[in-house]
Each structure stands twice: as C-alpha cells, then as structure tokens.
Amino acid sequence: MMVNSPCFTQCSEADMSKLLRSEDMSLIQIFLSQEASYNCIRELGELGAVQFSDLNEGVNAFSRNYVSEIRRSEEMERRLRFFAGEIEREKLPVPADYTVPPAPNPKDLIDLEATLEQLEGETRQINANQEALLRNFYELKELKHVLNSASAFFQEGAAIQQEGLKERLTPKYDEEVAAQVSRHLSFLCGVINRAKIPVFERVLWRASRGKALLRHMEIEEMIKDPVTEEDIPKSTFIVYFQGEQLKMRVKKICEGLGATTYPCKEDWEERRQTEAEVDKRLQELTSILSETKNHRFRMLNTVVSSINSWIIQVRKVKAIWYTMNKFKKTETGLLHAEGWCPKLHLNDVDRALKRGAQVAGSEVAPILNTVTTRRTPPTYHRTNKLTKGYQAIIDAYGVATYQEINPAIFAIITFPFLFGIMFGDIGHGCIMFLAGLYFCLKENYFLKRLKSYEEIFLMLFHGRYLIMMNGLFAMYAGFLYNDIFSLSLNIFGSGWQISNFTQYENSTGDIDPGKTYGLDPATDDWTGKPYPFGIDPFWNLAENKLTFINSYKMKLAVILGLAQMTFGLVISLFNYKFKGKTLDVSCTFIPQMIFLQCLIGYLVFMIFFKWFMCDPSTPQPSLLICLINMFLKFGSPIEPEMHLYDMQLYVQSALVVISVLCIPWMFGAKPLVQHLYPRVRQASYAPLPQSYEQFENDGEEEEEEEEHGFMDMMVHQGIETIEFTLGCISNTASYLRLWALSLAHAELSEVLWTMIIGNGLAIDINKYINPIFLVITFLFWAVATVVILIIMEGLSAFLHALRLHWVEFQNKFYEGEGRVFAPFSFERMLNGADDD
Amino acid sequence: SSGINAEYGQHYYITNNLSTMRILGPKVSNCFFLLSCWGTIMLLLLGIFFQTKSVILLKDIGYDEDRYESAALTCFIAGGIYLVIGVITYWQKVVNDRYSALEPETTTIVF
Numbered sequence: 001m002m003v004n005s006p007c008f009t010q011c012s013e014a015d016m017s018k019l020l021r022s023e024d025m026s027l028i029q030i031f032l033s034q035e036a037s038y039n040c041i042r043e044l045g046e047l048g049a050v051q052f053s054d055l056n057e058g059v060n061a062f063s064r065n066y067v068s069e070i071r072r073s074e075e076m077e078r079r080l081r082f083f084a085g086e087i088e089r090e091k092l093p094v095p096a097d098y099t100v101p102p103a104p105n106p107k108d109l110i111d112l113e114a115t116l117e118q119l120e121g122e123t124r125q126i127n128a129n130q131e132a133l134l135r136n137f138y139e140l141k142e143l144k145h146v147l148n149s150a151s152a153f154f155q156e157g158a159a160i161q162q163e164g165l166k167e168r169l170t171p172k173y174d175e176e177v178a179a180q181v182s183r184h185l186s187f188l189c190g191v192i193n194r195a196k197i198p199v200f201e202r203v204l205w206r207a208s209r210g211k212a213l214l215r216h217m218e219i220e221e222m223i224k225d226p227v228t229e230e231d232i233p234k235s236t237f238i239v240y241f242q243g244e245q246l247k248m249r250v251k252k253i254c255e256g257l258g259a260t261t262y263p264c265k266e267d268w269e270e271r272r273q274t275e276a277e278v279d280k281r282l283q284e285l286t287s288i289l290s291e292t293k294n295h296r297f298r299m300l301n302t303v304v305s306s307i308n309s310w311i312i313q314v315r316k317v318k319a320i321w322y323t324m325n326k327f328k329k330t331e332t333g334l335l336h337a338e339g340w341c342p343k344l345h346l347n348d349v350d351r352a353l354k355r356g357a358q359v360a361g362s363e364v365a366p367i368l369n370t371v372t373t374r375r376t377p378p379t380y381h382r383t384n385k386l387t388k389g390y391q392a393i394i395d396a397y398g399v400a401t402y403q404e405i406n407p408a409i410f411a412i413i414t415f416p417f418l419f420g421i422m423f424g425d426i427g428h429g430c431i432m433f434l435a436g437l438y439f440c441l442k443e444n445y446f447l448k449r450l451k452s453y454e455e456i457f458l459m460l461f462h463g464r465y466l467i468m469m470n471g472l473f474a475m476y477a478g479f480l481y482n483d484i485f486s487l488s489l490n491i492f493g494s495g496w497q498i499s500n501f502t503q504y505e506n507s508t509g510d511i512d513p514g515k516t517y518g519l520d521p522a523t524d525d526w527t528g529k530p531y532p533f534g535i536d537p538f539w540n541l542a543e544n545k546l547t548f549i550n551s552y553k554m555k556l557a558v559i560l561g562l563a564q565m566t567f568g569l570v571i572s573l574f575n576y577k578f579k580g581k582t583l584d585v586s587c588t589f590i591p592q593m594i595f596l597q598c599l600i601g602y603l604v605f606m607i608f609f610k611w612f613m614c615d616p617s618t619p620q621p622s623l624l625i626c627l628i629n630m631f632l633k634f635g636s637p638i639e640p641e642m643h644l645y646d647m648q649l650y651v652q653s654a655l656v657v658i659s660v661l662c663i664p665w666m667f668g669a670k671p672l673v674q675h676l677y678p679r680v681r682q683a684s685y686a687p688l689p690q691s692y693e694q695f696e697n698d699g700e701e702e703e704e705e706e707e708h709g710f711m712d713m714m715v716h717q718g719i720e721t722i723e724f725t726l727g728c729i730s731n732t733a734s735y736l737r738l739w740a741l742s743l744a745h746a747e748l749s750e751v752l753w754t755m756i757i758g759n760g761l762a763i764d765i766n767k768y769i770n771p772i773f774l775v776i777t778f779l780f781w782a783v784a785t786v787v788i789l790i791i792m793e794g795l796s797a798f799l800h801a802l803r804l805h806w807v808e809f810q811n812k813f814y815e816g817e818g819r820v821f822a823p824f825s826f827e828r829m830l831n832g833a834d835d836d
Numbered sequence: 837s838s839g840i841n842a843e844y845g846q847h848y849y850i851t852n853n854l855s856t857m858r859i860l861g862p863k864v865s866n867c868f869f870l871l872s873c874w875g876t877i878m879l880l881l882l883g884i885f886f887q888t889k890s891v892i893l894l895k896d897i898g899y900d901e902d903r904y905e906s907a908a909l910t911c912f913i914a915g916g917i918y919l920v921i922g923v924i925t926y927w928q929k930v931v932n933d934r935y936s937a938l939e940p941e942t943t944t945i946v947f
Contacts, residue, residue, distance in 0.1 A: 077947075084945045096941040307945055315947075431874075451946045487892050540892055758896045761907055770906075771913035778875055778914065 018382075021403045021578075023342040025377035025821070026370045030337040030353065033364040037327075037335050040356030040366055041320050041824075042103045047352045048825025049345035051378060053338045054326040064325040072113065073318040079116045080311055083303050086123060090297065092304050098448040100830065101309045103316035105359065112310065119303060126296045133292060134226035137285045139260070140278050142191040142223060142234070146262045147275045149217045149236040150189055154266060156215065157185070157240065188250055189238040192259035194218065197235060200257050204239065207249050213240040316826050323824050334364075338371075340821065342380050346370070376402050380821035385443075387412060389466045397806045398816025403578070405571050407810055414564065414809075415801055416466070420473030421560065422741035422797040425749060426484040428790050429474030436468025450831070470798070480534050481549075481742070485785070486749040488537035495531050496538040499524035516543035522617040549746075553739040555607045561735030561808070562600045565728075568812030569593050575813055587670035591662040592724055592812075598659035600732050602652075603627055609644060630656060666721040671713035723811075731808040737800050745793050752789065756781040858931050865928035872922035876915050883911035 018024075028050070032040050044050055056064060087094065104112055192200060197216055204212050215238050222231035237259070239250050254261050265271055327337045341349055346368075353366040379400050383391045387408065393415075394400075394408040423429060439446065439461055446453075446461055453461070460467070482488045496519055498504075506512040519525060519542040531537070535552075539545045569592055576584045606623050614620045621642045629642060630652045638648050760777030764770065810816070822833065860868075886893060886908035889901070897903040 081947070084947075087945065093940070093942040094945055096943040308943070311945070311947060449943075452943055490890070490892070537892065541894075754895070761896045761910070762898060764903070764906070767906060767909065770910040771917060774879070774910050774914040775875075775917050778879065778918075779871070782871055782874060 019409050020405055022379040022381050022400060022406065022818070023344060025340050025380060025402070026343050026346065027373045027375070027377070028339060028341045028346070028349070029367075029369040029371055030339075031330070031367040031369075032327075032335045032337065032353075033357070033362050033366070034333065034335065036357040036360040036362035036364065036366060037324060038106055038320060039360040040353050041323055042105070042316075043352035043356040044349065045103060045316065045320060045323070045824055045826045047345075047348055048823050048827055049349055049352075050339045050341045051821055051823045052323055052326050053340070055328045055336065055338060056326060065327075065329065066321045066325050069321045070318060070325075073314055073321060076113060076116055076314045077311075077318070079120045080307065080314060082120060083123070083300070083307055086127075087300055087304055087307070090300060092297075092300055094304055094308065096449075097305075097308060099309075100826075101313055103320060103826065104313050109317060112313065116310070119299070123296070123299055126292060126299060130289070130292050130296065131226055133285060133289050134224075137282070137289060138223055138226060140282050140285065141221075142219075142236075142260065143262045144275065144278050144282070145219045145221075146189050146191060146236050146264060147271055147278070149219075150238070150264050150271060151268070152217065153187075153189065153215055153238040157187075185240045185242055186247060187238055187240045187264075188247070188254070188261050189236065189264045190254060190259050190261035191219070191223075191234050191236055192216075192254075192257065194233040194235045196257050196259070197237070200237070200253070200259065203253050203257070204250065207253060208241060208246055211241060212246060212250060214238075215240075312830065315829065319824070319826065319829055339824075340377050342821075376818075378402070378821040379818035381406055381408065386465050389463050390415065392462070393466070393802060394805070395820060397810070398814065399818040399820045401815040401818040404575050404815055404818075405578075405813070407571075407805070407814060410567075411805055412469075415805060416469040416473035418560070418738065418801040418804055419470045419797050420475075420477035421556070421738045422800060423470070423474040423745060423794065424477040424481045424483060424742045425486075425745065425789075426475050426478030426489075428485075428745075428749075428785070428794075429471045429476075429478050431471070431786070431790055432474060432794060433468055433471025436464050436466075436471055439464035440468055466798075470794075477742075481746070482531075482534040482537055482540075483746060483749070486746065486753040488535075488540040490537040492532050493529075494538045495527050495529045495536050496525050497527055518542055518544040519548070520616075546743075550739065550743065553742055554736060555611075557735045557738035558600070558732060559604050559607065560738060561732050562596075562604050564735075564804075564809050565596060565600070565731060565812055566593070568809050569596065572813030583670055583673060587673065588666065588720075591665040591669075595659050595662040595666070595725065596728055598655045598662070599627075599728055602630075602655055603732075606644060613645070663721060663725060666724065667718055668714070671710055671717055674713060675710045727811065731811075734808055735804065737804070741793075741797055741800055745789065745797070748789060748793065749785075752781060752784055756784065855931060855934070858928070858935065860925065860928045860932075862929075862932040862936065865925045865932055869922060869925040869929055872918045872925060875918035876922055879911050879915035879918060883908045883915060886911055 030040075061067075201214055204214055216235045217237075218233070218235045223234050224230065225232055241247060241250055251261070265274070324335070327335045330336050350368050353368060357364070357366050379402050381387075381391050381400070390411045391406075391408040394406075394411055400406050420429070423432075443461075443464065450458065450461075478484060498517070504512060504515045504517065519538065535549070539548060542548075569589065572592075573585060573589045576582070576589060603623065606626060610620060610623060619641075621644055626642050626644065629639075634656055635653060638652075756777055757774075760774050760781075763773050765773075822828070882893075886904055889904050893907075894901075897907050
C-alpha cells in the first residue's frame, strides 16, 4: 500500500491517466447569479469541460428565457451576411487571419452590435445613392444616343418629304399616309430594348392602324442595367404620327413595353445645345460616381479585415445564449444548470466559474455541486493527436459503454499491424510512411487552414497518424515477406542453392530459359541454413513460389486470427470482473474460451506441429482435412495419410467431447443459475440507457432491472451461443482475408513491374534511346503504382483491417452502447461539431 | 527587368532574371519534383543492382547475362535525366514559392 509514500499524496487525480477505460464522470449542478451567468458560461465555453443537460426540454424554442438575445445575435449574423455578400460582389480579397478571438464580454458585445448596425446603415445608404446615380447616368447616356440618332432620323424624314414617297415608304403604309407625310408630323423618340423592337412594331402598327411610322437604329454601346449590372443591347427609335389621340396611344405603348421617351427638338441648334449640356452633366456624374465607388470600397475594406473575427465572435455569443436557454430559473433568482463533467476537470470548472463571476463583478459566487446519480454518464476518452484518429475509427462503429475497456488503445498497434500484413511491401510502405510523415510534420500549417479544404482531403489529413503508422508497419511486413516493388532483397545470403545444373541445361550445355525451377527442401538444394529474417529471396525465382507463399500466409492469417480473438475474449473477462459479473465469467467466458481453443487453438497447434516436426521428404497430412475428420470420423482410428502424431485419436476425441459439452454449458448454465438462485443479481439484462434529459427531478433516477422470465433468458443465451459457436468458424475464415489481400497486392505489384518496367528494360535499340524509354516507362510505372497499388489497395486494406477490428475482434467483448461526451466547447463548435 | 515587380511580374513568363522566370506552375513543379526524387533514387539503386549482377533482375533482361552492363548504363543515364528534371522542377518550385509569398494569403468568408 502506497498510502504513506509522499509522492502518492502529491499526485492529483488529473495526473492519473486512464487509458484503458473511459474517464470517471460526475453529474454537477451549478447555481449562477444572473449578472455573472454570461461571463461564467463564456469561461466554460473556452474550457470545454461540461456537457449541459437541457432542463427546459419541453419548452418551445420561442418561449425560452433568452429568445430576445438570440434574436439580437441573429440580427448581427444577418448584418454580417450582408457584408459578406457585398464583399463578394466587389471581389475583395479577404486577408487570412487564423487567430480565434475570444467571445466578447457584455460591454464589447454592445459595442459590436452598434458598430455593425452603423456600418450596415452607411453601406446601404451608399448603395442606394450609387444606384440612383447610375440610373441618372445611364439615362443621360441614352439621351445622348437619342440626340445623335435624331439627326439621322430627321434627315431621313426630310428626304421622305423631298424625294418622293414610293422609294422610302415601306409597303405597309397606305397611299393616304404617304400623301400626308408631306404635311407636318409629330414624333416621339426614345430608347427601347433591342429584343422588344418586333413587338413594338407590331403593336404600333395595329394600334395606329398603319398610321404611325417607326424607325429605329441600334446603339453600339451596351447600356448597363443599374440594378443587375447586366449589359442590355438597346436601340433608339422614332415614331412619326399625327394627332393627339395617336400621341397618347403611342405614349402608352412605349410605357407598356418599357421604352423610355426623351424630349427632342427638331431644331439642330437646340439639339446641339442640349447635347453639350448632357455631356457636361455626364462628366460631372462620372466623377461623382467614381467618388462614391471609392467611398464604398473604403467602407468595405474596413470591414474586410475584421469580418471573420466578428463572425466567430457572433457564433460564440449565439452558442452562449443557446446554452443559457437550457438553464432553469430558481425562485431565489439564480440560474440552475446541470451537466456532466469529467472528475479530473472539476477543479478547472470551479476556477473558470470563479473567474467569470469575478470579471462580471458579481458578489454572489457561483455554486458547484456534485450530485450522485445512478444514470449512466456519457463516455469520455481523453485523446491526444495520435490516439484521436484511432478513437475516431473505433467510435464510428459504436461508442464504448461507460467504463468498458476501450478497444482503441489496442487498435493503435493491431490496426497498422493487420494493415501491414495485407499490404506488405517495403517500397509502397515507405511511400505511405513518407506521405503520412509529411502531413504530421506540417500539421500546424494545415490545422490553421482547415476550413478551406475539401472533405476528402480533410479525411486524409485527420488520418495522418494512421497513414504514417500503416506505412511503417507495411514496411515491416515488407521485410517479412521480402518484397520491395515485387523484387526481393538478398541481405543475409540465401539458404538455397542450385545443386544440380544439368536438369536445366539444354543439349548445347547452356541454361535453357524455358525450364522452370521449383524449390524442394527434400533435395540438396536446401543448404539447411534458414534465412534469418523474412522469406528467403530465392523463392522469388521459384516456380512453386505461390504454392509455398499461399500456404504460409494462410496459416499466418489463422494464427493471427486466433490470437486476436483470444485477446478479445480475455478483454471480455476483464470487463466482467470490473462490473462484478462473476456469473458471466463462469457461464459465458470459460465455456467460450474452451470452445475456441479446442477448435481453432487445436488447428493452430497442428500448424506449428507440422511446421516444426514434419519431414519434408514424405507427403504430410492436410490440416484442414484433419480438422474436418476430427468431427466427421469421430471415434474411428486415424488413417495413415492423416497421421500427425501418436495419441492423435485420443487427443482429438477428447477435444471434440469437451467442445460439444461446452455448448449446453454456454446455453443453459446461466439462465438455470439465475432462475434457481435469484439473489445472484446480474445487471446484464438491464435495458438500453434511455435519454437522460427526459427526467424531470434532480437526477435520482434508478435504472430498472427487470426480472426477465426464464424463457426469455434462455432465448437470449441461445442466440448468443449460436452466434459464438458459428462465429468461431466463420470469423476464423474471415481472417483469411489477410492472405487474400496480400496475395492480390503482391500479384498486382508483380504485374506492374514485369509489364511496365520489364518492357521498358527489354527494349534494346540503341544505348542513347534506351534511357529515354526507361524514363517514360518509369513515369507510367510510378503513376500506376501510386494510383492502383498505394491509393486503391491502401484504401482496401484499410477497410478490411477496420472490418476485422469492428466485427471479428469486437464481437468477442464489445458492447458499444454508450454515447459520446459532447461538451459545450467553442473549439468543438467552430470545428464543425453538430450536436443541437 | 531587374527585381520583382509584384504587379506586372506575375504575367512575365520569360524574364531576364533567372530567379523570377516562371515556366511551370506550382502544382506541376511540386508533382514532378517528388516524382523525380523518387526516380533518381530508385533508378540509381536499380543501376547499382544491375552492376552487381543480382539474380532477381534476370527475367527483366530476358535471361541474358550479357545485358547486365547495358541495363546498368541505361538505368544510370535515366537516373541522371531524372536528376536534371529534379533540379529544374526544384528551381521552379523555389520561383513559385517566391511568387506566392508576395501575394498576401486570402481566405473565404466562412459562416
């Protein structure tokens, strides 16, 4: 007992890191005074240690306490969106500023609100002014064009009067009108959209019964619409008609079709004067417009540098108000908050509350109470940047129940290891390792700019430690398989030799390249010195390479499968002991372990036995047939082809009997004991945790332990037994994917090498052209390797290794029915956590 | 033109000053730089392995032992070509970094 040791008393609870299980959580109650509440919650948001429960669950969103404050922050957000729209319209560059500002205190908040209101008002006014000025500007421009084309129109009109009618008039017009043309005509001129001219013509013709004449001319300059800033092609027109009634009709038609009319004098002098005035006015307007534009620009520039910071501040403020809406007002005028907090952060929460109250200048100190409860707390695993990725992939399948053993800590090593077994190439592993290493070393650069990347890149980036570890373990497996880009390294000297060359020589005494070479340990080819680490490089040249490697990898897969499944079962033992479920230990764990070892453990024993003890010169029994015959030919003596060792019959019979006895043990023992001795309390059938927020009182809910009937227990246990026994066989077979993927990877690698670089080296034209071919083929080979072998196979191996963890490993022990601890934290909110 | 004129220099593709001559863009130069690093190292090692007449490479040269030396020479020259490409892309990388350091970094407005 270390009670008297001085260093023990100095350790605080926070220093004891609990990797194995989730953190101890406690339910806390906080009582805050109204003035201090905003500041205290602000401090807690920066700390990020408390997950608040919603005490006003049934209350409508619109009738909560702080609805008006939320409305105000949404108004601020609306103003910020308006500014964002304006900035985008002007395409102003936003300087990158990656500092995260703290939430504003109440005084600064009011200032910010006022600033935003004032800026928005000014900006809107400038926009309105600009629009009016632009409209004026374009009208003047149109007038100028009308004046320009008026001269052309009038000359035409004079020509009509002077020269004669038949050549000028279009066939539409009457003889009568032609006679009247020589008399004085009224006219109206203006500007219309070019697209509407045919309609205009037709309507005029119908309305005037052919008595109006339309002439139009295109304006080359495109006129901008002041609101939408689009270019619209327009034309000037002039309508000749006679009489007041027609004039009113023509005016109405112009209005209806959106044509603007301008007053225009017939007299050339007056027109010139008007044109001069228009020019002067246009010049004035241009300078006013540019000034307005500059003013707007300057206005937006003052906003641009702080807009991202304001957005973050407003989001934080809104989050604070939403959180405060979860609290209840007590009769004494205090705010009552409830939530979950890890025990190790209790002191920090206390300090944060005191800090907040002090800043607010409130005399009433906030009260922090720990409440005992039987509700199940959320699961909180403390992670660092390495373990975060592994925890994420385990949590993706199911969050650990409160304080059950966390499989993520084992996955830190087992996951890359299984990945490596499936990926197994030094070269590819090296590339993957370097890629992961690059992201890990440059993580600060990327972390600051997280928001500007797409989803796929973000997924890759968040898994950078996984990629790096996977690459490292893939390199290790590559050394084991002795495979670098499908070639083998001969570091230590091979244990094989060619003892007899004559069988491979053809008639002339040269080596016949057509003859294939198979390795047989029974011949003199085997020197008896095994290759110290990894597969002998000579196997790469052998014809029976795949026969050997397949057998080896399959056996390796089964061995690893048994190891991981046994490990999973042992974890279940620790889980049972932690929760005090001794009945489960004796009625579930022990028969499961015995059953697994009797079957698959025996198979692995036979594998090792055959590897160590068998003589290669005679054919040896197939282990799978042995295993099958163990059950099918139970009791009959062992055939000579299946004979591995003496006493095999008795050992195998005993194993079969024991494993079959385990089944009713797994199936019936526990329900029987629970039925006969009901005092043995088991929480194993407790219902799933309900939603904790629904409870109205102060958290003294009890978890109901229903008394299931005997038959229910039998059925439940029966299902579990069947799952486990069938799972023993199917999960072991599932582990064979370790072999399958590594075979696929090795074969793909070999195909790429021989087909691409092999062909590149085989081209032997000229010693100057050869290197250029090699350069090009290397390029193709490199791209194919990265895309097919590293990315595609890497994703595939990642997925399969993950599946092996999620299903085959975790179904031996994992409950995974917890909910994740989601504290009120500004950092989590800004990085995109969506809880509410 | 001497020196780097931030406003106009971006659109100059051939300039008198080597350190501002931009032929390849940032993505291409980074990509090919990595590729040529890999190519140089790997082809040089492959050349060495051909020179030491390693058995594993026999099937790549068609089981003809006399082609070892020529294959080794091919690999070395190809490695040298990749080294040259690497140097060029590294120079372009440096030039591109200089240009992007001139522009202040901008982000988008994210809500």
